[in-house]
Amino acid sequence: MRVVNSEQMRQIEERAIQDYGIPSLLLMENAALAVVREIRAHFAGMGVLDPKGHKAVILVGKGNNGGDGLAVARHLVLLGMGVTVFLFSPPEDFRGDAALNLRLYQGTGAKFFVVRGDRQHLTRLALNQAEVIVDAIYGTGFRGALPTFIREYVEQVNQAAAWVISVDIPSGVEAGSGNVSGTAVRAEETVTFGLPKLGHYLGEGPDFRGELVVDPISIPETYFESEAIANFVLTDRLVSSFLPRRLRQGHKGQHGRGILVAGSPGMSGAAILAGRAALRTGVGLLQIIAPRQISPLVDEGVVEATVWAGPEEEYLGLDSWTRIRERCQGAQALAVGPGLGQNPEFLPVLEKVLQSISLPLVLDADALNLVAAAPDILAGRQGHGSRILTPHPGEMARLCRLTVAEVQANRLELAISKAVEWEATVVLKGATTVVAAPDGRAFLNPSGNPGLGAGGTGDVLTGSILAWLAQGVDPVEAACLGVYIHGKAGDLLAQTYGFSGYTAGEVADMLPRARRALEESGRGGGGN
Numbered sequence: 045m046r047v048v049n050s051e052q053m054r055q056i057e058e059r060a061i062q063d064y065g066i067p068s069l070l071l072m073e074n075a076a077l078a079v080v081r082e083i084r085a086h087f088a089g090m091g092v093l094d095p096k097g098h099k100a101v102i103l104v105g106k107g108n109n110g111g112d113g114l115a116v117a118r119h120l121v122l123l124g125m126g127v128t129v130f131l132f133s134p135p136e137d138f139r140g141d142a143a144l145n146l147r148l149y150q151g152t153g154a155k156f157f158v159v160r161g162d163r164q165h166l167t168r169l170a171l172n173q174a175e176v177i178v179d180a181i182y183g184t185g186f187r188g189a190l191p192t193f194i195r196e197y198v199e200q201v202n203q204a205a206a207w208v209i210s211v212d213i214p215s216g217v218e219a220g221s222g223n224v225s226g227t228a229v230r231a232e233e234t235v236t237f238g239l240p241k242l243g244h245y246l247g248e249g250p251d252f253r254g255e256l257v258v259d260p261i262s263i264p265e266t267y268f269e270s271e272a273i274a275n276f277v278l279t280d281r282l283v284s285s286f287l288p289r290r291l292r293q294g295h296k297g298q299h300g301r302g303i304l305v306a307g308s309p310g311m312s313g314a315a316i317l318a319g320r321a322a323l324r325t326g327v328g329l330l331q332i333i334a335p336r337q338i339s340p341l342v343d344e345g346v347v348e349a350t351v352w353a354g355p356e357e358e359y360l361g362l363d364s365w366t367r368i369r370e371r372c373q374g375a376q377a378l379a380v381g382p383g384l385g386q387n388p389e390f391l392p393v394l395e396k397v398l399q400s401i402s403l404p405l406v407l408d409a410d411a412l413n414l415v416a417a418a419p420d421i422l423a424g425r426q427g428h429g430s431r432i433l434t435p436h437p438g439e440m441a442r443l444c445r446l447t448v449a450e451v452q453a454n455r456l457e458l459a460i461s462k463a464v465e466w467e468a469t470v471v472l473k474g475a476t477t478v479v480a481a482p483d484g485r486a487f488l489n490p491s492g493n494p495g496l497g498a499g500g501t502g503d504v505l506t507g508s509i510l511a512w513l514a515q516g517v518d519p520v521e522a523a524c525l526g527v528y529i530h531g532k533a534g535d536l537l538a539q540t541y542g543f544s545g546y547t548a549g550e551v552a553d554m555l556p557r558a559r560r561a562l563e564e565s566g567r568g569g570g571g572n
């Protein structure tokens with residue numbers, strides 16, 4: 045599914061209004077009805093089929109987000125609920141569809157209160173009595189920080205016991221970036237319209253939005269398919285379309301041969317985890333090249349793989365080039381980096397790999413740290429295969445000569461610009477991993493949880509991407525498959541363990557189940 049900023053969403057709405065001829069007031073009504081449906085579903089989930097008499101507070105700003113809120117308020121009044129509306133601007137400031145919805149709301153005979161800084165005790169009482177709070181203060185038109193008196197109010201909302209539902213985006217979250225200055229409404233659920241916004245996935249947005257529901261508000265799907273929108277969010281439907289088909293009579297030679305160059309003393313585990321993940325992702329044959337000292341350990345740790353002891357004792361260096369080149373003959377993909385250590389003598393080998401091996405290549409961990417010392421080697425273009433770089437923010441910072449804070453403040457744009465510059469797929473890891481393609485597209489990954497923030501999970505990801513490449517998947521799609529299924533495996537583990545305490549090895553072992561769930565969801569047409 046595509047994901048947009050405020051301006052892109054506004055253009056889609058404008059086209060729907062102009063070309064399709066749907067009146068903006070109808071879009072607002074549909075938006076409100078989607079929110080009402082979710083509120084009813086929430087009550088139904090608690091066994092309340094008729095919400096009559098139950099209490100709701102609606103927080104209304106003067107823009108169109110507030111207009112949506114007023115339409116919600118009207119419908120809740122018509123359902124017989126006890127509705128209290130707070131306006132954050134005086135009624136005369138409302139314009140257009142929002143002003144019309146204010147009149148329609150007033151037409152029900154229900155009342156509103158204008159919030160001012162000095163009457164907080166009244167609003168606090170209502171907030172404490174509410175079962176549902178509808179947040180329609182700001183939507184996609186919001187930038188910067190909440191005004192002080194609204195911020196104080198929002199802090200009370202966040203302390204109230206009520207179930208909070210945000211209209212389009214939690215007030216205080218910027219739709220284009222997910223930035224939150226100070227605070228924002230913390231919602232249990234957000235109903236967004238048309239397409240999801242970047243701020244639902246980036247920055248602090250995911251911490252505030254709760255569950256995200258996307259409603260098309262009756263805009264036809266073709267309006268969402270604009271080629272000009274190059275950012276996507278990974279969904280079951282999209283990612284399952286990237287899965288390679290397996291022939292019933294397929295044999296190991298047809299399921300790809302992957303080469304993994306990894307490990308050093310004290311870090312044999314990185315090679316083992318990446319190897320295990322490659323096997324759990326279905327690679328037909330796996331060969332691991334590791335330094336001599338640890339190769340018996342790796343051999344034992346990944347019994348299904350063939351392990352080739354590198355010529356060097358502890359850290360792979362210059363002499364390993366011949367072995368790598370040899371092994372790459374007849375292989376379909378190569379991954380270099382997990383637990384490799386940073387022997388400067390390996391840098392010329394990396395350079396040769398980049399210049400003269402034409403297999404799809406994953407560079408991770410210490411391979412990236414070595415490249416960071418000489419980023420120019422990424423520029424050499426002759427005869428290379430497609431490349432995937434999988435930096436975490438620290439590695440990205442070193443590669444780009446930035447601070448980690450600078451990387452984190454600008455994850456999406458940075459990943460895209462570097463993917464274009466390096467002509468490589470960049471997988472910038474973190475909460476909401478970004479997969480950026482050399483053609484400028486980007487894919488945001490919503491799967492996964494904080495439990496994945498533990499040693500070894502990056503090695504698992506590298507092994508998994510290697511295996512998808514070896515099975516012939518296009519590099520950008522291989523990166524998306526790797527990232528999405530890796531996150532899903534973490535989510536399956538979180539069902540048992542919560543958000544900590546499961547290990548990278550368990551993530552690797554959970555990969556097939558996560559993939560199978562994806563296949564089933566893809567077949568059922570579920571997800572979107």
Ligand SMILES: NC(=O)C1=CN([C@@H]2O[C@H](COP(=O)(O)OP(=O)(O)OC[C@H]3O[C@@H](n4cnc5c(N)ncnc54)[C@H](O)[C@@H]3O)[C@@H](O)[C@H]2O)[C@@H](O)CC1
Nearest residue numbers: 057071072075107108109182183184185186187188189212
């Ligand atoms: N355009 C359309 O056709 C539709 C829009 N819809 C709703 O309209 C919303 C967008 O409406 P608007 O563009 O009116 O924007 P908002 O309703 O988000 O409000 C923007 C208002 O807040 C002000 N503002 C922005 N940042 C501020 C800050 N830091 N401090 C104080 N004031 C600030 C702006 O100057 C503007 O007056 C969407 O989020 C959605 O809820 C829906 O009704 C569906 C249809």
Ligand SMILES: [K+]
Nearest residue numbers: 179182213215
């Ligand atoms: K909102």
